[in-house]
Amino acid sequence: MTAPTTVRSAHLTRMPAKEALAAVHAARGPRDVVVTTMTPARDWMLLPPHPLDLVLVPSAMGSAPSIGLGLALAQPDRRVIVCNGDGSMLMNLGALVSVAAAGPANLVLIVFINGTYEVTGSQPVPGAGLVDYAALARAAGFESVHAYASLDAWRDDVRRRVAEAGPTFVALEVEPVYGQPGPKSPGPARERARRFMEALRG
Amino acid sequence: MFTGEEIAELLEQLGITHVVTVPDSTIGRWQPAIERRGRLRLVRVCREGEAWQVAAGLHLGGATPIVLIQCTGLLESGDAIRNALHDFGLPLFAIIGYRSYLDQGTLPGDTCLVFTEPTLDAWKIDYRLITEPSQLDEIGEHWTACRDAGVPGAILLAEGTA
Numbered sequence: 001m002t003a004p005t006t007v008r009s010a011h012l013t014r015m016p017a018k019e020a021l022a023a024v025h026a027a028r029g030p031r032d033v034v035v036t037t038m039t040p041a042r043d044w045m046l047l048p049p050h051p052l053d054l055v056l057v058p059s060a061m062g063s064a065p066s067i068g069l070g071l072a073l074a075q076p077d078r079r080v081i082v083c084n085g086d087g088s089m090l091m092n093l094g095a096l097v098s099v100a101a102a103g104p105a106n107l108v109l110i111v112f113i114n115g116t117y118e119v120t121g122s123q124p125v126p127g128a129g130l131v132d133y134a135a136l137a138r139a140a141g142f143e144s145v146h147a148y149a150s151l152d153a154w155r156d157d158v159r160r161r162v163a164e165a166g167p168t169f170v171a172l173e174v175e176p177v178y179g180q181p182g183p184k185s186p187g188p189a190r191e192r193a194r195r196f197m198e199a200l201r202g
Numbered sequence: 203m204f205t206g207e208e209i210a211e212l213l214e215q216l217g218i219t220h221v222v223t224v225p226d227s228t229i230g231r232w233q234p235a236i237e238r239r240g241r242l243r244l245v246r247v248c249r250e251g252e253a254w255q256v257a258a259g260l261h262l263g264g265a266t267p268i269v270l271i272q273c274t275g276l277l278e279s280g281d282a283i284r285n286a287l288h289d290f291g292l293p294l295f296a297i298i299g300y301r302s303y304l305d306q307g308t309l310p311g312d313t314c315l316v317f318t319e320p321t322l323d324a325w326k327i328d329y330r331l332i333t334e335p336s337q338l339d340e341i342g343e344h345w346t347a348c349r350d351a352g353v354p355g356a357i358l359l360a361e362g363t364a
Contacts, residue, residue: 054262060285063255066247070259070267073220073245094248098256102245190291197262
């Protein structure tokens with residue numbers, strides 16, 4: 001599949017999405033919760049699993065930041081890292097305001113921006129290449145906002161970003177990948193929810 | 203029908219930890235009383251589908267949330283309900299304001315009265331309709347029954363004049 005010509009990019013450089021996600025995987029602490037959805041979920045499942053992974057497949061599209069907010073409020077002593085896509089973020093932009101208003105210091109929201117609905121065949125998202133997600137987050141009330149287009153810069157900073165007092169918003173400009181299938185559920189969702197809750201209690 | 207103090211006290215007695223809400227003109231008036239309760243945290247969200255998702259995260263994290271929305275918001279919550287209640291099997295509970303049930307003077311022919319209860323049935327949410335102030339205790343009784351059964355539930359609270 002070739003790249004849709006209608007996708008515009010305001011960025012000359014983008015980082016490989018899988019490597020950007022692998023940097024998060026390497027930086028997460030053993031007590032940290034990681035919520036993934038859509039393309040980040042597909043790629044996260046290629047990495048070694050952890051009992052505190054919450055793979056939102058199937059999902060209600062756009063729900064990851066909201067579920068992350070609930071988890072962060074319920075578990076204030078744990079870091080909650082949400083790996084979201086730009087299409088998913090657009091579907092629930094109000095969550096930026098809800099998160100900032102609630103203000104959980106332990107929540108990190110990372111948006112992987114590839115300009116496409118990758119899992120449905122890489123159709124462009126509205127405003128692809130035009131939307132400034134970091135500016136949206138700032139305007140919604142996030143005080144800790146960071147944006148990266150360079151993998152080296154992201155690797156240098158990722159541990160600091162997932163450890164800082166938040167809520168933290170990170171925008172990662174990543175390369176779209178064309179022709180890849182969407183994520184498959186790693187197993188029955190009810191059973192995974194039960195195991196996840198047990199892991200949190202442990 | 204109920205004061206904020208009555209509802210806040212009830213929620214606290216039930217062990218609710220977080221009230222995730224988008225207000226309407228009835229349930230929104232409960233917010234000050236809820237916020238005065240030290241053991242209840244009010245979580246304001248921007249749309250009702252988000253309320254179910256935040257409640258899902260709270261439940262997964264070991265808290266005891268309740269969703270507090272109007273029936274119009276129930277109608278926009280479908281995919282969030284499907285995923286949280288039926289994919290992940292989370293027994294979330296909601297209090298849902300039933301617009302115009304007691305008084306159609308403001309919105310004659312309000313179609314909320316047509317679609318709300320069939321929607322709850324479609325989503326397999328066990329609900330109780332509350333139409334009288336004397337039914338306050340039924341809220342806690344139904345919440346407890348749903349909790350013990352591990353199933354989703356709701357209170358459909360008639361709004362208008364009462």
